[in-house]
Structure formats: structure tokens, C-alpha cells
Amino acid sequence: xxxxxxxxxxxxxxxxxxxxxxxxxxxxxxxxxxxxxxxxxxxxxxxxxxxxxxxxxxxxxxxxxxxxxxxxxxxxxxxxxxxxxxxxxxxxxxxxxxxxxxxxxxxxxxxxxxxxxxxxxxxxxxxxxxxxxxxxxxxxxxxxxxxxxxxxxxxxxxxxxxxxxxxxxxxxxxxxxxxxxxxxxxxxxxxxxxxxxxxxxxxxxxxxxxxxxxxxxxxxxxxxxxxxxxxxxxxxxxxxxxxxxxxxxxxxxxxxxxxxxxxxxxxxxxxxxxxxxxxxxxxxxxxxxxxxxxxxxxxxxxxxxxxxxxxxxxxxxxxxxxxxxxx
Amino acid sequence: xxxxxxxxxxxxxxxxxxxxxxxxxxxxxxxxxxxxxxxxxxxxxxxxxxxxxxxxxxxxxxxxxxxxxxxxxxxxxxxxxxxxxxxxxxxxxxxxxxxxxxxxxxxxxxxxxxxxxxxxxxxxxxxxxxxxxxxxxxxxxxxxxxxxxxxxxxxxxxxxxxxxxxxxxxxxxxxxxxxxxxxxxxxxxxxxxxxxxxxxxxxxxxxxxxxxxxxxxxxxxxxxxxxxxxxxxxxxxxxxxxxxxxxxxxxxxxxxxxxxxxxxxxxxxxxxxxxxxxxxxxxxxxxxxxxxxxxxxxxxxxxxxxxxxxxxxxxxxxxxxxxxxxxxxxxxxxxxxxxxxxxxxxxxxxxxxxxxxxxxxxxxxxxxxxxxxxxxxxxxxxxxxxxxxxxxxxxxxxxxxxxxxxxxxxxxxxxxxxxxxxxxxxxxxxxxxxxxxxxxxxxxxxxxxxxxxxxxxxxxxxxxxxxxxxxxxxxxxxxxxxxxxxxxxxxxxxxxxxxxxxxxxxxxx
Numbered sequence: 001x002x003x004x005x006x007x008x009x010x011x012x013x014x015x016x017x018x019x020x021x022x023x024x025x026x027x028x029x030x031x032x033x034x035x036x037x038x039x040x041x042x043x044x045x046x047x048x049x050x051x052x053x054x055x056x057x058x059x060x061x062x063x064x065x066x067x068x069x070x071x072x073x074x075x076x077x078x079x080x081x082x083x084x085x086x087x088x089x090x091x092x093x094x095x096x097x098x099x100x101x102x103x104x105x106x107x108x109x110x111x112x113x114x115x116x117x118x119x120x121x122x123x124x125x126x127x128x129x130x131x132x133x134x135x136x137x138x139x140x141x142x143x144x145x146x147x148x149x150x151x152x153x154x155x156x157x158x159x160x161x162x163x164x165x166x167x168x169x170x171x172x173x174x175x176x177x178x179x180x181x182x183x184x185x186x187x188x189x190x191x192x193x194x195x196x197x198x199x200x201x202x203x204x205x206x207x208x209x210x211x212x213x214x215x216x217x218x219x220x221x222x223x224x225x226x227x228x229x230x231x232x233x234x235x236x237x238x239x240x241x242x243x244x245x246x247x248x249x250x251x252x253x254x255x256x257x258x259x260x261x262x263x264x265x266x267x268x269x270x271x272x273x274x275x276x277x278x279x280x281x282x283x284x285x286x287x288x289x290x291x292x293x294x295x296x297x298x299x300x301x302x303x304x305x306x307x308x309x310x311x312x313x314x315x316x317x318x319x320x321x322x323x324x325x326x327x
Numbered sequence: 328x329x330x331x332x333x334x335x336x337x338x339x340x341x342x343x344x345x346x347x348x349x350x351x352x353x354x355x356x357x358x359x360x361x362x363x364x365x366x367x368x369x370x371x372x373x374x375x376x377x378x379x380x381x382x383x384x385x386x387x388x389x390x391x392x393x394x395x396x397x398x399x400x401x402x403x404x405x406x407x408x409x410x411x412x413x414x415x416x417x418x419x420x421x422x423x424x425x426x427x428x429x430x431x432x433x434x435x436x437x438x439x440x441x442x443x444x445x446x447x448x449x450x451x452x453x454x455x456x457x458x459x460x461x462x463x464x465x466x467x468x469x470x471x472x473x474x475x476x477x478x479x480x481x482x483x484x485x486x487x488x489x490x491x492x493x494x495x496x497x498x499x500x501x502x503x504x505x506x507x508x509x510x511x512x513x514x515x516x517x518x519x520x521x522x523x524x525x526x527x528x529x530x531x532x533x534x535x536x537x538x539x540x541x542x543x544x545x546x547x548x549x550x551x552x553x554x555x556x557x558x559x560x561x562x563x564x565x566x567x568x569x570x571x572x573x574x575x576x577x578x579x580x581x582x583x584x585x586x587x588x589x590x591x592x593x594x595x596x597x598x599x600x601x602x603x604x605x606x607x608x609x610x611x612x613x614x615x616x617x618x619x620x621x622x623x624x625x626x627x628x629x630x631x632x633x634x635x636x637x638x639x640x641x642x643x644x645x646x647x648x649x650x651x652x653x654x655x656x657x658x659x660x661x662x663x664x665x666x667x668x669x670x671x672x673x674x675x676x677x678x679x680x681x682x683x684x685x686x687x688x689x690x691x692x693x694x695x696x697x698x699x700x701x702x703x704x705x706x707x708x709x710x711x712x713x714x715x716x717x718x719x720x721x722x723x724x725x726x727x728x729x730x731x732x733x734x735x736x737x738x739x740x741x742x743x744x745x746x747x748x749x750x751x752x753x754x755x756x757x758x759x760x761x762x763x764x765x766x767x768x769x770x771x772x773x774x775x776x777x778x779x780x781x782x783x784x785x786x787x788x789x790x791x792x793x794x795x796x797x798x799x800x801x802x803x804x805x806x807x808x809x810x811x812x813x814x815x816x817x818x819x820x821x822x823x824x825x826x827x828x829x830x831x832x833x834x835x836x
Contacts, residue, residue, distance in 0.1 A: 021334060046334030068660045070836040086663040097660060103653040105360055112359035120352035120661040122345075160657065167335040197335035 021046050021168045021199035027066055027076035029223075036062045037073065038223035044201045046167065049194045051214030052203035055311050059223040060203040061099065064172050068097055080168065090121045096161030097170040101153035101177070106146025110137055110156050113145055114163060121164055131159040136185075150177030158189070169193055170201045175209045187213045207307040217303075219310045226310045234306050242275040243282055246295035256289045257282065273299060349662050349671040357645065357675050366641040367683040370634035370725065374687030375694065377630025382698025387620055393582050393613070393705040394457035396478040397527065401613035401621060401707065403541070404457040404478070405578030406446075407593035407606030410535030413451070416502050417565020419534055422514070423447050423466040424494040425557040430543045430550055431588045440552070443469035444795050446539040446610070447489070447556030449499040451506060453528045457578040460527040463537065463610065464508035464520060466495040468554070473793070474508035474521035478612050481793040484510045484520035494559070501565075504528065514560070535572060536561070536595075538606030542585060542616070544795045547764055549616050553591040555605040562600070572598070576606075582620050582705065583613045611794045613707075615802035623707040623803055624717045625785040627695035628688060631721055632757050635728055636750065638680050642729030643736035643745035645676055650740040659836045666828045669737060673824055676733055677726045684722030692718055709787045720784025720809060724816065728753050731778060731820040737827035752819070753778045760800040767799045774800040775807060778819045783812025 022044035029037040037059050044050045054060050065071040067078045069085035078085070080094055088094050104113050114128040132141045135155040140148070145156060154174055161169055171190075175183055190213050194200050204210050210217075217234060219227040227234060247253045250272055254264045262276040274282060279296050286293055357363055396402040413419075426447045430440035448465025462476035464484070472484030472495055489495040498509040498517060504524050509517040540554035574595040578584050587593060587607045595604040613621065646669075649655040662668050692714060696706055709717070731752065736745035756779020760770050774780050783805035790798045798804035805812055 065656070065836070068656070069663050070656055070659055072835060088663070091663060092661055095660075099656050100653050103657055105356075105648055105652060105654060107362060108356075108359045112355065116352045116355035116359065117657065117661055119355050120348055120658075122348045197333045199334070 021081060022067060022170075022201065023077075023079045023082075024063060024067065025077050025079075027063060027073050027078065029062060029066070029071065029073045035223050037066070037076070040076070040220065040224050042218040042225045042228045044168070044199045044218075045216070046199045047194055047197050048215040049190050049200045049202060049210075049213050050216045050218060051210035052201055052218050052220070053207060053210065053307060053311075054203075054205065054220035054226075056205050058205075058220045058311075060205075060220060061172055063220075064097065064099060064170055064201075064203065067170065068095065068099075090164060092117070092121045092164030092166060094164070094166050095168045095170060096164060096166040097172075098154070098157035098161045098174060099172045101150060101157045101174075104145045104153070104156070107144050109142050110145050110148070110159075111141040113156065114159060117160055117163055123163065127163060127165075131162045134162060135159040151179055151182045154178055154182070154186075158186075167197070168199045168201070172203050173205070174202060175204060175206075183209070207304050211303040219307060221311045227306075231303065235301055235303060237306075242273055242299035243277070243279045244295075244297050244299045245272045245274055245282065245293060246270055247272065247286075247291065247293040249291050249293075252289070253286060253291045253293065256285055256291055260285055346667055346671065349667045350674060352661070353668070353671040353675045357679060360648075363641050363645065366637050367679055370637040370641075370680070371683040371687030371690075373633040373637060374628060374630040374684070374721070375691045377633065378627045378691035378695030379698065381622075381626055381629055382695040382702070385622065385699050385704045386702045387705070388703040390620065390703060391580050391582055393618060393621065394578060396458050396612065397460050398477065398479060399708060400479065401583065401618055401705065402458055402478040403578075403581070403583040403609040403611050403613050403617050404459075405576075405581050405584035405608030406537050406539035406610055407595065407604055407608075408450070408452075408455060408533070408535060408537050408575045408577050409572050409595045409602060409604055410452075410455075410533040410575065411563075411570065411572055412531045412568055413501065413534040413563075414531045414566040414568065416500075417534070417563065417567060418498065418500045419449050419564075420496065420498040420560065420562045421449055421536060421558050422494040422496045422560045423489040423556055424491045424559055426466055426468060426489050426554060427556075428468060428540055428543075428552050428554040429588070429591065430552045435589045437553070437588055437591060440543060441468055442540055442543055442552045442554060443467065444541050444609070444611075444793065445552070445554040446473075446537070447554065447558070447604070448497050448537065449508075449535070450537045450610075451499055451501055451525075451528065451532050451534045454533055455575050455577050457581060460525050461610065462499070462506035462508070462523055462525045464497045464499050464510065465537075466497070466556075470793075472497065472510040472520060474523070475610070475793065476506065476523045476525055478610065479791070480523065481791075482508075482521035484508070485512070485518060489556075491557075496560070499534070501528075501532065501534075536602060536604055537610070538593075538604045539609050540607045541609035541611065541795065544616070544797060547767065547797060547799075549585075549797070551585045551588055551607060553588050553593075553605060553607045555603060558597075558602040558604065560600055561602065572602075574604075578608060583618050584608045609794070612789075612791050614791065614794050614796045614798075615788055615804065616796040617794070618705070618707075621705045621707050622699055624692065624696075624709060624714065624787045625782075625803055627692055627699065628717070628721055628785055630687070630691065631724070631782075631785070632754055634684065634687060634725055635754055635757075638684075638725050638729040639732040639749040639753070640746055642676055642680070642732035643742055643749060645672055645733055645736070647736040647740060647742040647745055651742065655836055665831045669734075669824065669828050669831055673730045673733060677730050680726035680729045681722045684725035685719060688718035688721045707788060713787055716809060717785050717787060720813060723813060724781045724784055727781065727813070727816050727820050728778070731816070731823060734820060734823035734827045738823065738830055753781075753816070755779070757782060763801050765799075765801065767797065770800050771806045774805050774812070776815070778816040780805070780807055780812040781816035783807050784809045786812075 450463035452461035471486035542549035732749035
């Protein structure tokens with residue numbers, strides 16, 4: 001799905017795999033007593049959909065606003081292709097973003113909304129028609145955007161992000177308010193953007209929205225990145241070398257396996273999780289001791305488990321202090 | 328595990344990231360919100376509608392004509408005249424030994440008082456028709472001896488009041504169209520006060536004594552006064568026909584003359600060399616006070632205040648709407664150099680409002696003037712360049728007020744607060760100025776230091792040193808010159824735009 005390095009075209013220069021499109025390093029920002037960002041660092045690479053995950057208030061939107069030069073930070077840097085955002089000459093040719101689908105004047109038509117944005121970058125009206133078609137809004141383009149459903153506004157926001165044909169696309173909660181059709185469309189769309197070699201950063205507070213789309217995950221909590229890894233690596237790390245065992249003689253089985261050096265834990269009325277022993281050794285030991293069992297299987301964590309585990313701390317913190325970080 | 332990736336690189340554009348692009352974007356923003364374009368059209372329409380309303384609702388048909396001086400300006404030409412014809416050249420000399428004025432405190436209750444511009448002296452005039460050419464030399468209530476001609480010209484002579492101990496001797500010579508005035512304290516040593524050319528006097532002019540007594544100014548209004556002068560040593564030389572002196576009231580019925588106080592009519596007594604003359608009125612250019620029925624351009628453009636409210640609302644919304652719906656994020660992400668955005672908005676807004684205001688004012692003025700004149704209303708005349716200044720000045724006032732509202736909107740980031748502040752800054756001074764009983768010092772102060780000073784661009788009336796009057800903004804006289812008043816508003820707009828730019832750059836979007 002990635003473009004081959006040797007497919008060179010005149011306008012596309014080759015970059016080693018380490019080149020990151022967005023580099024966020026050590027962002028810190030306070031709102032009064034609240035720490036919105038507390039050492040936020042991560043990178044966003046080309047050709048990948050990077051999921052930006054975290055509970056509400058973890059600092060996702062603030063980070064995106066900092067990347068776009070909208071909010072100032074107390075410390076740290078956010079660079080686009082190695083440069084600060086405000087130094088970009090035509091910013092929308094570098095980063096296309098959607099922060100808030102409601103951010104439009106309700107009495108302006110979708111086409112006019114994109115038109116002023118195009119004019120600000122010196123782009124022609126032709127480009128507006130292209131992106132409208134790309135997101136499937138052609139038939140509604142001349143209607144007032146105030147009458148749009150949230151899903152249509154999301155599409156309009158995506159069109160705005162695509163306007164400058166940028167190598168970086170950054171979307172804040174793009175699945176919000178989308179119907180199932182829209183969600184499927186959005187996933188395919190994000191994949192195709194990444195397949196073109198673009199860096200795609202998509203924030204969400206729900207793992208289920210991005211788990212089938214993202215290649216890479218940045219999980220954040222309390223203003224900093226807790227995990228920054230590929231999806232497969234995250235699952236492997238969370239699954240460990242564990243085996244799930246179903247048995248009616250739980251106590252007996254735990255004693256036998258514990259003697260053999262395994263760490264055992266009862267996870268249900270007749271289920272036990274075992275780590276430290278391979279599955280075939282467990283079967284042998286149980287047979288030798290005549291412990292009845294009905295199933296032995298490798299335990300595999302879901303991304304949902306990983307996410308809940310990683311963010312538990314952040315969520316508990318928020319619940320305990322009631323200090324909602326809304327921005 | 329991540330394979331080598333070719334990052335997406337769109338073809339490089341070589342286009343400029345000029346300020347013109349930001350300007351273009353802001354113009355597109357403005358024209359694509361119907362409410363804003365409608366608001367601007369409404370502002371222009373307000374100016375026109377109010378002009379039509381003012382024109383239609385005024386009615387002065389059948390009122391006597393306003394006397395017009397030789398220069399085309401409206402004048403007051405009402406006084407008591409004791410005269411004889413003088414054919415050709417000649418000279419007349421008199422001494423004024425008293426000039427006493429009375430001011431009514433209540434109807435029928437005259438009290439002695441000072442009327443600074445009460446006038447008693449010699450006049451040569453082309454008959455008794457109001458507005459005809461003249462030249463005169465006179466003693467005044469508090470301004471010494473003056474030589475005046477054709478209503479607007481005034482030259483100071485020896486100072487000090489006339490009295491029995493120190494009478495003012497006055498002399499007026501005619502030689503063709505040249506009139507020369509002299510003053511003396513002893514009757515032998517004469518000081519020339521002034522020489523003037525007065526055309527249109529005719530070969531035979533009416534020459535003699537006159538007394539005028541303009542209304543006393545006080546308490547924001549005026550009260551019609553009356554004055555009595557004692558003349559002596561009347562001597563004539565030249566082409567005099569001889570015979571009796573005739574007493575006439577010039578301009579008894581005139582829109583610029585409020586009439587005599589109750590039971591104090593104009594009169595003269597005496598003969599030969601001694602006369603006592605009682606008169607009222609004035610020989611002077613008309614001002615707002617003395618021609619209260621006269622209209623001026625400012626009245627026609629009354630709709631300016633309604634248009635102001637419309638352009639203030641649009642101006643504030645042009646930025647506060649972006650804060651309300653958070654579109655400001657998109658704007659600033661697209662144009663990270665934030666001051667440019669604000670300046671572009673200001674330029675677009677100013678230009679649009681200026682065009683709307685110009686269209687409104689340029690349509691409204693001839694329509695309103697035509698209707699008002701058709702209804703018999705006298706309008707203080709203006710030159711076409713002054714008319715254009717009033718029209719374009721009104722447009723500039725509207726445009727700059729909308730930019731002020733925009734700046735305040737950028738500072739407050741909230742429509743209601745911005746609109747309220749801008750209205751308080753501009754419309755409130757307008758209302759304060761329009762209150763007749765507002766003390767002159769207050770209304771002049773308001774018209775000097777507040778953004779409302781810019782209403783001076785609508786001033787068409789000219790104050791005269793030789794006419795005591797209520798020269799206050801209520802009557803159409805502003806303390807600052809038209810463009811100086813505008814500069815006050817422009818100063819507020821630029822200063823608040825600068826504050827807004829600093830805050831926009833400093834604050835998180």
C-alpha cells in the first residue's frame with residue numbers, strides 16, 4: 001500500500017523513512033492551574049494514518065491548535081516539514097486541517113465557504129469544484145451551510161482540508177456525527193490519502209473509530225503521549241505470553257500450574273489466565289495431575305483493552321479532580 | 328517494519344503569498360453573507376429614505392421669502408431707517424451720544440441690558456428693499472465703531488462705547504461706488520475706518536441714520552431686543568434734495584426678523600440736527616438662530632444615524648461572527664500573519680461602507696433638497712464642492728465608524744458588547760448634540776473629543792464674528808473643522824485597530 005521508493009516523478013522528492021511530516025516535541029501549556037499539555041511529544045509520518053487517541057480533555061485538540069499556530073505554548077516546538085507553521089507561505093498547501101466542523105458561517109454556501117479559503121491561498125475557483133466533488137457535496141454545494149447535517153459539515157470540513165492538496169492532513173474527531181455510511185466512507189478516504197503518501201493524523205476518543213484505519217497510534221492522557229507505536233506492536237506488547245484456560249476445577253489447576261512456576265489469575269467463574277508457560281506444557285501438566293479442562297487458547301488483547309489500560313490513569317485522574325480540561 | 332515511504336509532495340506553486348490574497352479572501356467572505364450586503368444596502372437606503380421623509384414632511388409654502396444678500400447668502404436686513412435720497416456723490420456726518428438697549432425678561436417686561444452688536448450709525452443703501460447693497464458706519468453696544476458693507480464684511484474702528492461725555496462722531500462719503508467711513512471723537516480729527524466698493528447702489532441711494540438691535544443670546548436661546556440711539560450734529564454735503572427725513576422699518580415681515588418686543592415699536596423723533604431713533608433687527612448675514620426656518624444639508628442627511636447603526640452592526644459582526652462560530656481558527660490557519668487579516672478586513676469593510684454611504688448620500692441629497700425646496704423650505708446655500716464634501720464626508724464617517732466597530736469587535740470577540748460600545752461611542756454623542764438644552768460647553772466638548780466629532784463633516788453653516796449667536800453643534804456649528812472632526816473619529820478607529828492587532832497576535836485564537 002505504500003508507494004515504492006523507486007517510483008520517482010519530477011515533482012516528488014524522496015525522503016528517507018525517518019523523515020517525519022509533523023514533529024511535536026515537549027509541548028507544555030497551562031490554563032491557569034490546569035496543565036493542558038505536559039510534555040507532549042510525538043511524530044507523524046508520511047504514508048500512515050496516525051490515530052491520535054485519548055480521553056476527552058487529554059490535550060488532543062490543544063495539540064492540534066498548537067501545530068496550526070493558533071495557540072501559543074509555554075515550552076516546546078511543533079514543526080511542519082521542519083518549519084514552524086507561521087513561517088509557511090501558503091499554509092494550506094502544507095497542512096489541511098479540520099478542527100471543528102461547525103466552524104463556518106451558517107448563511108454562507110459550502111462553495112462560498114471554500115471559495116474564500118481558496119482565495120486566501122491564491123487558488124482558483126476550479127480547485128473548489130474539485131474538492132467539492134471529491135467529498136461528494138456537489139449537489140448541495142450552493143445551499144447555505146447552516147442547513148447542513150453534521151455529517152455534511154464534516155465532509156465540507158474535509159473538502160477545506162484537501163483544498164491546498166497538502167501532504168499533511170489533520171482531522172479532529174472527524175467521525176463525530178457521521179452515520180454508518182459516512183464512517184465507512186471516511187475510513188476508506190483516510191486510507192486512500194495515506195496510500196498517496198500523505199501523513200494523516202486523526203484524533204478520536206474512541207478506539208473503535210480508528211482501530212481498523214490507523215497504522216500507528218499516539219495515545220495521550222493528561223497532556224502527554226503515553227504510547228507512540230505501531231498498531232501491531234501495541235497489541236503484541238499488551239497480549240504478553242498468556243494462555244486462557246477454561247476448567248471446572250479452578251483451584252486445583254491454579255495449584256498445579258503455580259507449582260510449575262506459572263503466574264495464574266482467575267478471570268471468571270471457570271476461566272483462568274496463565275502466563276509464564278507455553279500452552280502445550282500446560283496441557284501436559286494438567287493431564288498428569290488429572291485436572292479436567294475444556295479449553296486452552298492463546299490470549300490476545302484487543303486494541304480496546306490496550307487503550308483502556310493505557311488511559312485508565314488519565315481517566316481516573318480526571319474523575320478524581322473534576323478538573324475538566326475543555327480546550 | 329515500516330517500509331520506506333515517498334511522502335506526498337504536490338507540485339510547488341510559485342504564486343505570491345501577497346497581502347492581496349488576504350484582501351481577496353476577506354472580500355469574498357464579505358460578499359457571500361447576504362445579511363451583510365443587505366445591511367450595507369439598508370444603510371444606504373436609510374440615508375435616502377430619511378432624506379425623502381425630511382423633504383416631504385417639511386412645509387413652509389406661503390412664508391415670506393428669505394432676504395438674499397448681494398453675495399447670494401441669506402441675510403437679516405431688518406432695521407429702523409431714517410433716510411433721504413442722495414443723488415450722486417455726497418457726504419453725511421453725525422454724532423452718536425447714546426445707545427441703550429432693552430431685553431425682555433418676560434412678555435411686556437423690558438429691562439435695560441447690553442446687546443453687544445446693537446448698531447446705531449450711518450448707512451447708504453440701494454433703497455429699502457431687503458438684501459439690497461449697502462455700506463454703513465456705526466457705533467455698537469460693545470464692539471466699538473465698525474464699518475460694514477454687504478452683510479458679510481466688517482472692519483473694526485476705534486473702540487469704546489458711545490456716551491454723552493464721549494460721543495462717537497461718524498462720517499460716510501460716497502464717491503461713485505467708493506464708500507469711505509470715518510470716525511472721530513472731537514469732530515475735527517477724523518480717522519479713516521475703511522473704504523469699500525459697493526456696486527449696485529444706483530445713481531440715487533437712500534442715505535441716513537439707522538438703528539438695529541439683534542436678539543440677545545443667552546441660555547441656549549435668543550430674545551428679541553430693542554435699542555434706542557441719540558444722534559446729534561447731523562450734517563450733509565453733496566447732492567441732497569433736502570426736505571424731510573423719512574422713517575421706515577426695513578424688513579418688518581421677514582423670516583430672519585423675529586419682530587419687536589411687545590409695546591416697543593420702531594420709531595424716530597426730532598428734526599434738523601437731533602434725532603432719537605428706536606430700532607430692532609440686524610443688518611448681517613443670517614445664521615441658524617436668526618433663520619430658524621432655514622434648512623441645511625445636515626437635516627437632509629438625518630438618516631446618517633440610522634445608517635450608522637446598520638454599518639456598526641455589520642462591522643462588528645464581520646469579525647465577531649468568526650469568533651462565535653470559531654471560523655477564526657480557519658482564517659488564522661490560512662493566514663498565520665494575523666495583523667494582515669485584521670487590516671484586510673478593515674480595508675474591505677471601509678471600502679464597502681464608503682461606497683454604500685456615498686451612493687446613499689449622493690442620491691439622498693438632491694432628492695431631499697428638491698422635495699424640501701418644492702415645499703417652500705429655504706436651504707442655506709452651499710457650493711457644489713461643499714455639497715460633495717458633505718456627501719463623501721458622510722460616507723467616510725459611516726465607513727470609519729464601521730471599522731471602529733470591527734476593531735472593538737476584534738477586541739471584545741463578542742457581538743453585543745462590540746455593537747453597544749461602538750453605538751455608545753458614536754451614536755450617543757449624536758443624540759447628545761441633538762438635545763437643544765444641552766449646555767454649549769458640554770455639546771462642544773462632546774463634538775471635540777468623542778468619535779461623534781466626525782459629524783462636523785456635515786457642517787455647511789458658517790459662523791460670523793459680527794453676529795452673536797448660539798454657535799453650537801445643535802444649531803449646526805461644530806467646534807472642529809469638517810475634516811478635523813473626521814480625523815478624531817479616524818484616530819479612534821486607527822488606535823482601536825492597533826489595540827485589536829496587538830491582542831489578536833498575543834491571544835490564543
